[in-house]
Amino acid sequence: MELRIANDAAYAYTGGKTLDANLPAVVFIHGGEQDHSVWALQSRYLAHHGYAVLAVDLPGHGKSGGAPLASIEDMAGWIVALLDAAKVNAAALIGHSMGSLVALECAARNPQRVSRIALLGTAFPMRVSPDLLQATKTRESDAHGMINAWSHSGYAHYPSNPGPGFWVIGGNLRLMQRQKPGVLHADFAACDGYKTGFERAAQVKCPALFLLGARDAMTPARAGRDLARAVPNSTVVTLGSAGHNLMGEKPDEVLEALVEFLRAS
């Protein structure tokens, strides 16, 4: 669906159903240089199983207008504005990578609007090495290649995503390449510049799921567990042979972990 937030077009995929704001709401927040389509299977499933789903394209990404936001704090503010625009009182936030920090920040600052958070492929601090950060600015295509190589743990995926016959590694690369120039650096600089992860983690009151890939080379599971320990009411699920692109590499396992977590309310 198309919304307007701060005078810009804001797009959210509603899982193939018309949004019914009376249902329990789930907001999916993608990672750096990506868009809503990374959640295609999980968001579509939940939309057909009793949830109001908003899988957003953050500003400047995918079909949303505007420029990419410069900080995790600004993105968290934008998510609240999205809930307002969609007339949703409270929602579970599911975020991947950069989006996981957005969910964390948003939950800590808006306890009345966020019922639970699931953080996938997360770590704090989400430091970006100086070389990679420089590459995101001056050599986007090299940076895409590095990120893509670091994001996958295997070269064969079952049942693949969004289905058989799709080459997950190629799809992830192309999705990055399809974002506008400048988005990659803005996103990675925002991750690198987020400093208050542990303080915010301690303030989170709602249940939190940490869904980590044992072979994640972008946000190592160890760093994800460190962050999980800082959240009072957290659960950690580690997926064995998954890299950073958990939704691409393990779509069924991610779905099942999310369904169980959302049901346990």
Add this chain to the structure above:
Amino acid sequence: MAAPRSLQFDTLSLHAGQRPDPVTGARATPIYFTTSFVFRDADHAAALFNMERGGHVYSRISNPTNAVLEERVAALEGGVGAIATASGQAALHLAIATIAAAGSHIVASRALYGGSHNLLSYTLPRFGIETTFVNPRDLAAWKGAIRPNTKLLFGETLGNPGLDVLDISSVAAIAHAAKLPLLVDATFTTPYLLKPFDHGADLVYHSATKFLGGHGVAIGGVLVDGGTFDWEASGKFPELTEPYAGFHGMDFQEESTVAAFLLRARREGLRDFGACMSPATAFQILQGIETLPLRMHKHVENTRKVIAFLGKEAAVESIAYPELPSHPDHALAKRLLPRGCGAVFGFNLKGDRAAGRRFIEALRIFSHLANVGDAKSLVIHPASTTHFRMSDAALAEAGIGPGTIRLSIGLEDPEDLIEDLARALRAAKG
């Protein structure tokens, strides 16, 4: 910080899309000879049907053996996914049927495989799809032939029969300026010699019957989506950007930013036209792809040796191979095809049709048949076979002379091939 490595071509040829079977430990790709796949429960079934989960339902739509082939070819091409089809012709038809309909128009190179030419020129017009054929070297002609209802530009990486090299980046630029995708038949080059997506093509297909399979045992095709084309920004493809009543009102572009085309092709064309590949065929083509880099290297090496021999023979009037300075696309080929221009080419024998016939009949290693891209060397004399009804004038129009011979160079010892050809050249003199 060391940059991470991604797997290279030779490794992908062996591994992309497949790992040892987690249940049985089988290292090779099992042939999943099953029409259908059990659902875990009713919810799992509904989720698979509604594309809330990925997975197999029925082997016309997808099959685990075929999926390995699809993912492997997509990996080798640098695409986002692929669909295995019953033949190369089925892949071309699926590509066109996914984005064109009655009232649509295609601009195609006139230097096409005969079967593709038949489809575009005679069969699709019966379904309301018209094609304008252009000289692939004439960029102004590509541009000039585009109409408001054009949906697709289409050519072969190496055209038939003269091996016209498609200037992919220039034709892609013309297509993209008109908000249209470029489809490329890459059968003769395979991703080992050329990756059309790197040069701007949006869709690629193969007759896997040829070099991908590589052993002349199975008919098949593969259609690959590059994931590069922005269907929504184009505005010309409601099939991909508006709800489709035939599949739960799905808007494919919303569902997948990079693979809307492939989703629709599988959920509509493969489902409804049904030109799927058998898993046994998928296995055979996968076996071929495991050695694709080795074979293509040797195909090209042997071809260069054979051409060097033919070039010195008085009975040979001309050879059409883009690595030769005499070929009109020599400079383009150097840039686009540094690893070689494939292993299929034509040459002109001095003399009449009878000389051509004598040549063919004297060969002992080359097999006289209508195919290319086998491990074994093949030969055909168009004037006495595929084109035998045509007058010499009509043949000339098609770029074929009475003495034109087409060779597909295999993997034999090159000296044996050269000796065979030398014998046939002597026989041709009569």
